[in-house]
Amino acid sequence: MDLLIQNVLHEGQQADILIHGGRFARIEPKIDPLTLDQPAQFLEADGMAILPSFANVHCHAAMVLLRGLGEGLPLQAWLNDVIWPIEARLTGDHLYWGTLFGCLEMIRSGITAVLDMYWQTPQCLRAFYESGIRVNFCHPNILPPGKEHLEQLRRDLAEHLELAKSYPSRVEYGVGIHALYTTTPEVRAICRDFAETHDLLIHTHISETRDEHEKCLADTGKTPAELFDTEGILNERFLGAHGVWLSDTDRALLVERGAAIAHCPSSNMILASGVFNQNAARRDGLRFGLGTDGASTNNRYDMFSEMRTASLLAKVHSQDPTACPAHAIYRTATLDSFNLFRLDAGTIAVGKIADCILVNLDHSGLVPGHNLISDLVYAATPECVDTTICNGNVLMRNRTIPGEDEIRQAFRQVVAQGITS
Template sequence: MTSLLIKEVVHKDKIVDVYIENGFIQQIHEKINKPAGEIMECHGRKAILPAFYNGHTHAAMTLLRGYADDLPLFEWLDDYIWPAEAAFTPKHIEAGARLACLEMIRSGTVFFNDMYWNPPVVIKAATDMGMRICTGPIALDAYESGSRLSQQKDREDFLQEMKSYSDLFIPSLNAHSIYSVLPETLDTIHSILEKYDLYFHIHLSETQKEVEDCLKTHGCRPVEYLDKIGLLTPKTIAAHGIHLTDRERKILERKSVTLVHMPVSNMKLSNGSFDIPAAEKAGLQVILGTDGASSNNCLDMMGEMKTASLLAKHAWEDVTVLPAEKVFHMATRAGAEAFGLHAGVIEVGYLADAILVDLKNPRLVPGYHLVSDMVYSADSSCIDSVICNGRFLMKNKKIEGEEAILEEVAKWKISDSKPHRYKDN
């Protein structure tokens, strides 16, 4: 049994003590006098807030941060990203995933929903560092003959092994997209999901081309296609969802699908704008994600909150769209609940996932409204400590083992081909 007592911390404009035991918030009170395994004194200088839940990542791609930017799509993929990824070993994936975890913890994130090769390595990286993760094997078998069988083997191994992983792990099956996965594989995935009650994670309607190809191939739009084959459920997490009709939104709402909005990636790759007002009107469940470091290039949910709100105001010419409280909810409680976590809010009975922010950081001063400050002004320099499942992942800005992870990353940095260089300034 582990316990943690946080003393004199600001919570909803009051100074309180917070007592955490066995991973849950057990008590919030003006003054708690109780022995605890660990005590954190805040002297009223720090506030406690929910941590962030990152709805869509390719964590290991952090190893390619800044490797190639500002290039046309196919030059970017063909000449840089794909050749680099093709050379990845499990060691590369482990180093990239651990670097991603470092960065996410420093910016207050305790959970990510990941889509990448070799999930056991990523699961170990995340849970070793104390983070929650949802992931599983990826299907991407429409391009290479033989990949279907080997990926089916990965899925079978995963189903055998998934129970042996940490309690911080939530299993899923990933399908890259409707255009990159064989229809028979989607059927197989459907059967496994039904049998094992797992999450299902897919890129959906990210580009107009995907929609047009689907209409040509399947005679219907992407959401309709997934619905037909039974892949839309309350455990479906659909990343992007930019090019949707109202009819598709209605289907997604009826099936209680969760959509992941990623404004930074959508802007950086010129993919268009997720339609916030239409999603709200349809009553859709929307959470936030950062996407991978090749299209962002950081995994910072605070940047994502600000950009989400700015883009919505810009795109719909309405300054009242996506106010701070709403986008903060998307990044915290809505993100947790989408994955069945009773978390994302600082209240008794909830999972003890939290951040402590430094109220003396100039970006949070004068301090009229903490949530507005977190969305529109904060950055990772404001985050002092991060707690997940009642344990410190970062305490007073220190993360255990950080230096060793950075040394490992230096070893696995891609060096055999030249990264893209800009002309001199």
């Protein structure tokens, strides 16, 4: 059914907006319902502004299961001593409800697209689809040595792609390479070839910590970016998470190859990994989007917080108050991030995919309202989001998501069954 949003503030002007077939079809000062070609759902939006929703370009949604664990540890100790031992015990039930609960948090923060890397692909895909948001999902593909595991990897990639294609919409599959330090050249070659054959995104962690970056350089004579490039993996479908320790040469190489980075400021701060140099990235023309990372290293799926943190980090890192202004980081979290998904979304315009939010202009962070974008970046919280719409479907209205109480209860139950011992 079509959706007619009435009396909403759009670019400073009152407007009615018609969504048809998952895209914005009409944006006019007033749309007479009698002129509609078919029945529509009406959504009164007086006192609200319509804006693009957010695209989260690096996440591990189900890690809400692990929120609060391993605090105060650097990355490798956090992974080896806390996270991986627990993940080895997680069941498909854990992953399904964990993913679904993570999606609730993202919807409440106005996120409608997520690039997610995690285990148990069938359960996670099902949860993402049922949540109503869109996902590009990839398995991390950390495998033990042995030819039999390489053959299994080939089968898994093919099966997971077909499974993603079986969903009617919003579910896409990408190829995950967890990191250079957790995969072999043979695994990466299989992933590279599969992604190239099927024109899929490749997602990985790259130069997240100084130790990772310097060890790769010491062991191979190449930085992680250079090694990925040598292996034929660095291209316009490559999206690397973090990129904190990229050198000037690395950035130039990524720009030349058309590759991109997922900037995850809160996660990098919690793990004390360092600061992604987004000022240099903007200067050099390196594409990047904004990500939350998992809820065990953030510890929330809140794009408002990520925008604020990213902007302030850029300013203090450069000691330049003009660095990363509000409009720039807002675009990073919306249009630029959607572009990394290769989606025609991220703006409110006729013909574009109808992923959007309605924000309550009476929210305390948006008053008195001198500069809406500045307020969204520096003052607002997810509570300003009244309505979240994905593909023309209303996922949240009046900050209520259908079925959220049942999901929360089921999530608590699977956690109570035990995940830490």
